[in-house]
Amino acid sequence: MDLKQLAKEIRKDIFKTAYNGGSGHLGGAFSCVEILVSLYFSVLKYDKNNPLWKYRDKVIFSKGHGCLALYSVLNKIGYISKEQLNSYCKLNSNVGGEPKYMELDGVEATTGSLGRGLSFSIGIAIANKLDKIDSKIYTILGDGECQEGTVWEAVMSAGHRRLDNLTVILDYNKLQAMGNIDEILNLGDIKKSWESFGFFVYEVDGHNIDKLIEVLKDNLNNKIEKPRLIIANTIKGKGISIMENQPIWHYRLPSEKELDIFLNELEMTKEELFL
Ligand SMILES: Cc1ncc(C[n+]2csc(CCOP(=O)(O)OP(=O)(O)O)c2C)c(N)n1
Ligand SMILES: [Mg+2]
Numbered sequence: 536m537d538l539k540q541l542a543k544e545i546r547k548d549i550f551k552t553a554y555n556g557g558s559g560h561l562g563g564a565f566s567c568v569e570i571l572v573s574l575y576f577s578v579l580k581y582d583k584n585n586p587l588w589k590y591r592d593k594v595i596f597s598k599g600h601g602c603l604a605l606y607s608v609l610n611k612i613g614y615i616s617k618e619q620l621n622s623y624c625k626l627n628s629n630v631g632g633e634p635k636y637m638e639l640d641g642v643e644a645t646t647g648s649l650g651r652g653l654s655f656s657i658g659i660a661i662a663n664k665l666d667k668i669d670s671k672i673y674t675i676l677g678d679g680e681c682q683e684g685t686v687w688e689a690v691m692s693a694g695h696r697r698l699d700n701l702t703v704i705l706d707y708n709k710l711q712a713m714g715n716i717d718e719i720l721n722l723g724d725i726k727k728s729w730e731s732f733g734f735f736v737y738e739v740d741g742h743n744i745d746k747l748i749e750v751l752k753d754n755l756n757n758k759i760e761k762p763r764l765i766i767a768n769t770i771k772g773k774g775i776s777i778m779e780n781q782p783i784w785h786y787r788l789p790s791e792k793e794l795d796i797f798l799n800e801l802e803m804t805k806e807e808l809f810l
Contacts (some may be wrong), residue, residue, distance in 0.1 A: 538576055538744045541611070542568050546774050547801050548607040548620070551808055554788060556624035560633060562772040562784040563601035566708045566741075567675060570767055573747040574673055580753075585613050586640035592670050593643045593659060597652020598677035599633040600786075605642070606630060614641035646770060650683025652676065653703065657693050660701040660762075671754065674703045679711025682720045693762040694733025701762040702754050703734070706741065710770035712785045725766055725784045734764045741767025775800050 633647025
């Protein structure tokens with residue numbers, strides 16, 4: 536399968552779903568498409584027919600507001616139906632603006648309140664070790680999310696316990712909801728700080744699927760008795776010129792005029808938007 540092409544299709548699906556649902560965090564969803572594609576289509580161990588398979592790897596999508604990307608990928612692997620996806624943000628739908636555990640196959644944790652996913656991941660990572668389950672946990676964090684104090688308790692704990700079954704992927708797009716991370720609350724030297732707490736750190740272009748897969752698979756081949764952090768350098772709103780690196784697109788849909796730009800750049804027709 537051509538994963539670049541798949542990433543394009545997923546961006547279309549994200550946009551369609553948000554547009555028809557009338558809301559969505561497009562910037563943060565577009566930022567992590569390649570990360571999710573790399574995980575679900577090349578790295579993760581899971582059973583397409585049994586989402587609750589005991590030995591599956593788990594993705595804890597901690598930056599829950601970006602869930603449109605997760606939903607679209609879960610739809611592609613068959614865990615979420617097209618009908619479910621189309622019910623996004625509609626009355627009585629379980630496909631909401633933040634993902635809910637136990638309500639949708641493939642959603643491994645309820646997230647949306649930032650800063651919780653890493654602690655949750657650590658619980659699973661410890662449980663897997665105790666139960667001798669040889670599966671991996673992948674946690675996707677936002678960079679703005681790393682301003683939450685709870686993230687740092689978890690970082691210390693994972694490093695201290697040498698949780699080598701845990702990989703954190705930081706969607707490092709340098710923007711949070713209202714502006715630049717560096718201006719609002721600087722994260723310092725991320726590599727150094729995580730290393731100092733016992734993580735092994737990689738840095739990669741978060742839109743380069745081949746490179747992402749390479750570092751994610753290093754996790755499987757190369758035995759380092761530490762948790763890992765992958766700093767994925769990304770662009771918030773990646774793929775749409777007017778959205779890239781612009782904080783205003785954190786939570787917003789295009790106006791009638793801007794819609795044409797979205798459709799052009801996503802290479803889709805207006806009719807396709809409503810299919
Ligand atoms: C505890 C908590 N505080 C505030 C919010 C509101 N909020 C939603 S997204 C967001 C910004 C997150 O920025 P980042 O983690 O960098 O995500 P991304 O850039 O990938 O969208 C904020 C403040 C929240 N969801 N949870
Ligand atoms: Mg961010």
